Amino acid sequence: MLEIQNVSLGLNEEKGVEILKEINLKFLEKKIYVITGPNGGGKSSLAKLIMGVYNPTAGKILLDGQDITNLSITERARLGIGYAFQNPPRFKGIKVKELLKMAASHNPETVNICDLLYDVGLCAQDYLNRDVDSSLSGGEMKRIEIATVLARNLKLAVFDEPEAGIDLWSFQKLAETFKNIHLKYDTTIVIISHQERIMELADEIILMSNGMISDQSERDTILARILNNDACLCGSNCAKGVNQNAQCAG
Amino acid sequence: MLNALDKTMLEKVADLHEIPQGAFNIRKNGVGVQRNTTDNIDIVTKADKSGIDVIVKPYTKGESVHIPVIVTEEAINDVVYNTFEIGEYSDVLVVAGCGIHNSGCHKSQHDGIHNFYVRRGAKLKYVEKHYGQGEGTGERVLNPKTIIEAEEGAVVELEMIQIKGIDHTKRDTEIRLMDKAKLVVTERLLTYKDQDAESNITVELIGADSSAQIISRSVAQDNSKQEFFFDLVGRNKGRGHIQCDAIIMHNAQVLSTPKISARHSEAQLIHEAAIGRIESEQLIKLMSMGFSESEAEDTILNGFLK
Numbered sequence: 001m002l003e004i005q006n007v008s009l010g011l012n013e014e015k016g017v018e019i020l021k022e023i024n025l026k027f028l029e030k031k032i033y034v035i036t037g038p039n040g041g042g043k044s045s046l047a048k049l050i051m052g053v054y055n056p057t058a059g060k061i062l063l064d065g066q067d068i069t070n071l072s073i074t075e076r077a078r079l080g081i082g083y084a085f086q087n088p089p090r091f092k093g094i095k096v097k098e099l100l101k102m103a104a105s106h107n108p109e110t111v112n113i114c115d116l117l118y119d120v121g122l123c124a125q126d127y128l129n130r131d132v133d134s135s136l137s138g139g140e141m142k143r144i145e146i147a148t149v150l151a152r153n154l155k156l157a158v159f160d161e162p163e164a165g166i167d168l169w170s171f172q173k174l175a176e177t178f179k180n181i182h183l184k185y186d187t188t189i190v191i192i193s194h195q196e197r198i199m200e201l202a203d204e205i206i207l208m209s210n211g212m213i214s215d216q217s218e219r220d221t222i223l224a225r226i227l228n229n230d231a232c233l234c235g236s237n238c239a240k241g242v243n244q245n246a247q248c249a250g
Numbered sequence: 251m252l253n254a255l256d257k258t259m260l261e262k263v264a265d266l267h268e269i270p271q272g273a274f275n276i277r278k279n280g281v282g283v284q285r286n287t288t289d290n291i292d293i294v295t296k297a298d299k300s301g302i303d304v305i306v307k308p309y310t311k312g313e314s315v316h317i318p319v320i321v322t323e324e325a326i327n328d329v330v331y332n333t334f335e336i337g338e339y340s341d342v343l344v345v346a347g348c349g350i351h352n353s354g355c356h357k358s359q360h361d362g363i364h365n366f367y368v369r370r371g372a373k374l375k376y377v378e379k380h381y382g383q384g385e386g387t388g389e390r391v392l393n394p395k396t397i398i399e400a401e402e403g404a405v406v407e408l409e410m411i412q413i414k415g416i417d418h419t420k421r422d423t424e425i426r427l428m429d430k431a432k433l434v435v436t437e438r439l440l441t442y443k444d445q446d447a448e449s450n451i452t453v454e455l456i457g458a459d460s461s462a463q464i465i466s467r468s469v470a471q472d473n474s475k476q477e478f479f480f481d482l483v484g485r486n487k488g489r490g491h492i493q494c495d496a497i498i499m500h501n502a503q504v505l506s507t508p509k510i511s512a513r514h515s516e517a518q519l520i521h522e523a524a525i526g527r528i529e530s531e532q533l534i535k536l537m538s539m540g541f542s543e544s545e546a547e548d549t550i551l552n553g554f555l556k
Binding site for chain 1: 467539
């Protein structure tokens with residue numbers, strides 16, 4: 001389905017700062033993958049690279065064998081890639097209903113917008129006519145963002161920390177929704193998450209730190225490893241009580 | 251009589267496809283061409299100067315008045331004074347669009363000076379749309395002035411829309427609110443090419459417990475210039491909120507001057523203003539849903555100006 005071959009992403013090439021280093025990944029059809037790992041490890045950058053928001057400095061991305069490395073965001077979207085933002089943008093003057101209709105506009109099937117809202121735990125009658133602006137809370141925005149991705153019939157859907165800002169009570173509903181995506185479409189799902197309950201949905205878990213894939217395995221194997229490991233996952237030698245004037249090792 | 255061009259202009263400025271229902275007065279190139287009055291709404295030509303008096307009887311409910319102005323010739327300089335008497339406890343819609351079609355090379359201008367007296371407990375929705383077209387190099391100029399006095403308990407909703415087409419505009423709006431009067435102003439403006447637009451809005455909260463909300467949204471493209479001046483004066487216990495947002499593109503310029511003047515200790519006044527480009531995250535979001543960059547841009551602007 002989606003193959004990432006030797007992909008690197010550099011921010012400042014002169015200084016050689018690399019956010020992602022030679023990433024190799026293969027996502028298979030209809031599977032759920034959860035990418036986890038410490039903050040700043042490169043997870044969101046990888047998601048943006050898949051969507052085409054960032055272009056890799058090296059390597060290739062293939063979708064069903066087609067090289068999409070140089071395709072724009074729009075072109076990738078039309079090929080069936082979708083991405084739910086970690087911090088979704090707000091739109092003044094655009095209603096929830098309108099945004100969801102736009103999201104569903106390329107879906108050849110008829111999408112029931114009210115059901116989409118229900119699937120993300122929002123009451124359709126309360127939200128359809130609200131503006132997607134600052135009057136919505138962070139958690140509400142996140143759910144609507146997820147709904148815009150669910151509205152599409154995708155080959156690959158990437159969710160960047162979908163659980164952030166969503167209250168504990170609605171969490172179960174969200175987990176169910178992810179589980180149910182496969183009832184309708186054959187979408188491959190990639191979720192960036194830190195939540196055990198989301199990881200439990202995964203077929204495979206990918207552990208990223210320092211811009212590299214440090215571990216990748218079946219869910220149970222890796223979950224056991226993460227949960228039994230008390231050590232910090234970032235891989236650096238962090239210590240408490242360091243003199244604040246000390247120079248960072250870089 | 252009205253020809254095809256006139257009808258297009260009417261549709262643009264007043265959403266009129268046919269001759270409107272209810273009261274109306276159509277003014278073309280400086281003269282009135284058609285008028286209709288109803289049992290409750292009278293329209294009388296002013297005796298002393300150019301313009302009309304629109305008189306809405308007290309307790310008139312659910313009626314509308316359309317007073318579109320169209321200018322289809324070049325070198326027209328039309329100044330008109332209209333007075334509106336909105337009777338006690340009535341509830342009416344007034345639509346006053348102005349469209350200029352100038353295919354010549356001389357300036358065409360229309361300055362409408364509108365005075366509204368919204369009597370006790372009355373509800374008024376006033377919609378003003380501006381539209382310009384024509385291939386000529388003659389400039390299209392509109393300088394409206396609107397003065398509204400809202401008596402006790404009156405509710406006034408004011409919608410001012412100008413999308414492209416007008417080369418120069420200077421809009422002055424003055425509103426005075428008495429006890430418990432309520433005001434909502436919605437302003438939408440889009441300028442492009444070398445157009446310039448100036449909008450001055452002054453709202454005075456004179457009576458106790460009056461409230462005002464002003465929502466101004468504008469888009470400035472190409473080399474156009476926009477200037478806004480808002481003054482919200484609290485002379486009594488009351489609430490006022492100004493929210494102005496502008497999207498700036500290309501080489502355009504936008505100047506916004508906020509002013510809130512509290513002249514009473516129980517006046518609560520808020521001003522929010524923001525000018526900025528379209529956020530790249532908004533474009534990326536829509537593009538990730540399959541929109542091209544220009545489709546995404548149009549969608550964002552259309553929503554913003556709605």
